[in-house]
Every structure is written in C-alpha cells, then in structure tokens.
Amino acid sequence: MSRVKICGLKTVEEIRMVNDLLPDYVGFVFAKSKRQISFSQAIAMKQNLSAKIKSVGVFVNAPKEEVLQAASLGIVDLLQLHGDEDWEYVQQIKAETGLPVIKAIRVRNREDILRGEELPCDYLLLDTYRAGAYGGCGEVFDWKLIPMLKKPFFLAGGLNGENVQKAVSRCCPFAVDVSSAVEEQGRKSEEKVRKFLKKVREVQKYE
Template identity: 40%
Template sequence: MKVKICGITDADTALAAVNYGADAIGFVFAESKRKVELEKAKEIIAKLPSEVLKVGVFVNETVEEIEKIANYTGLTHIQLHGDEAASISEKLTLPVIKAASIESNDTLEEIKNYPCEYLLLDGPKGKYRGGNGTAFNWKNINLDRLKEKKIILAGGLNPDNVEEAIQTIQPEMVDVSSGVETDGKKDLQKIKKFIEKAKGSLTRRISI
C-alpha cells in the first residue's frame, strides 16, 4: 500500500516521513494553513529521494502558474483540488491527480471519465478544499463505477481507521494530512504509526 503525507512544510518532517516509508509527499500551494512558500518547497524537494513522488496541490489555478511552480520547485505530480475542467488536466505536462469531494455515488459518475493518472476521493468540503479531517461513508459508495481508475483515498484518515479504510475501499494509495497532526502540526509518531498501519493492512487482509 502506497502512502502520501500531505501538507508538508519543513524538510525534517518530509525526510522523517520518507524514512518511515512514505511514497509521496504533498505540498500545498493553495490557500490553506499548510500552504508552503515556493523557496521552502524547492529546498525540501531537493533533499527527497528521486523515487518519492513530489505532489503539488492546487485549487483553481491557471495552467501557466501551475507549470511555473512545478518547474521551479521540482514537482513530479500535480493534484487538482478545485473545480478544474478536464481541459486543464489535458494541458498539464506532469501526471495529474484529480481530487473530488465525495457526497454520493452521483459524484463518482461525474468524475469517472476525468483525464488523470489517479482519482483522489476526499471527504466533504470544509473551510478548505482538503485537509478538513472529515471522511465520507466508505461503505455507501459503489466503486465499480471507477474500476478503470487508480484510486487514492483521503479524508478523515488517521492511524486508528486507516486499516478499515483500506480493507473497505482497497485503493492504490492513502493520503493523510490532519490525521497525523497534533495541535495543527505534523506529529512524527502519528506519521510513523499511520504508515506502519497502512503498509501492514494489506498483508493482514490477505492472511485472514
């Protein structure tokens, strides 16, 4: 099971997450309490191993600005977390992760044909487009509608529920931000526990 730790703003946390087994690190360039400055993102990305995905999170940004930021900082993937049309994704030169706030199966129908490498299924919208710590009902959606897509599961995940989430949805990757924070800051012990639970869940599911 792949794991993405999102909302990273400092190198020590990024490197610790990678050391614990994170496969992707997310950097928020949209309005958020976790927004990272371009210089800082570039500095962190330069220290990360080449095989780790470096994901930039954008909300309703222009293609030109996304490409500019991606090139400057060294991103490998673009996460579109707003109301971006399919044409935006098609114009980007890097692989795209399209996030969608899941309300019902109707949402799945709306996004199933979106051109992207991954579909990220997130919880309901809050103050910000992501990182609100709210899960959707995993058991009430029909993922057969997305069987041609690679799924990233996000929204309300934490070390205590990530195993159940993986067993229910069976995504390619899980994505966490607020669920590994304490008092609004990334908590290394929670990150470690989350990754351990996520990485171990598939083995346990197969052995049952």
C-alpha cells in the same frame, strides 16, 4: 498494496523525518491554507527529499501558469488539482507538463465520482464534501458510495491510525492520503506518521 501519501509538509525538518519512514508520496500544498508553502520553500524541501518518495503539488483553481511553473522548476513529480478544474484544464495541464495528474473529487454521491472518472486525469482522489471548502475537513465520507472504478484512486477524508486499516480493506484504494491526523500542534508527528504507515503495511502483510 495501497500506497501512502503524507500531505501538507512545510519544512525541511519534516522532509528529513519522512525520509526515514518512507511513505510513497508527500504533498506540497501551494493553495491558500495553513499548510501553504512557497515555490522557494518547495525547492529546498525537494532537494532534501529521498529519491524513493514522490512529491505531489496540490493546487486549487490555480492559474495554469502557476501549475506549469511548478512543473518546470522540478519540485513536483505529480500534480493534484483539488478545485473545480474542468476537462479542458486537466487535459491542458497534463499535456503541457507531461506529469501524472490527480483530480480530487469532493464526494456527495456516487454520480460525483463517476463524473470524475470521465476527466482526462491519471488518478482520482476521493475526499469528503463540505460546502465552501476544498478539502482538509478531517471527516470521513460514506465509503459505500465508491463504485467499481477503472482509474486508480487515492482515498482521503478523515483517515487516521484508528480507521485506515478498515479503509484499505473495504475500499482497496491505490493510495491513502493523510494530513491533519498525523500532526501535533500543526507539525507532522513522527510517532503518528510511523503508526499510520505501520497500520497500512500491516494490512498488506496479512491479506
């Protein structure tokens, strides 16, 4: 059964909304972006988050000390590294925090994914490659590039309520990851989040 991650939450109000809908994961973005939040904001959000939902801290080429601080504050249950972090960086973060690590791979070809699987992370996150960007482009990549993988993976990149069932059926990801497609005017839309979750859960029901 594919799980669901709603990424880029910014307010306690959005936390209360997802508490009613119960995705498996929510993403707190600490990297520079329009969805970036501070650690103090994340503390308040985590305090209000249902214990049934795990929080994922999203970092892009962050100083290790910043990632370690987030872990020590107890605001994240998993760490998502969405930049150019190498084998040594991933290994050190995993060893020093004791938290599961998701390593994002921006997919240009199958070799990108296979190289990613060699990293000492717990999960991969497969996202669309765009030069000069570290995710969030809202475009689908060619799912045929995904090989048989040993590591469980999150599938991202242009997923929405219209195509997520096809994505789950074809790719069998551990989880699907969505952000902009469930927003209205820069805020998470309860209607769109509900629809996205419903679509994913319908696939599980009939398979």
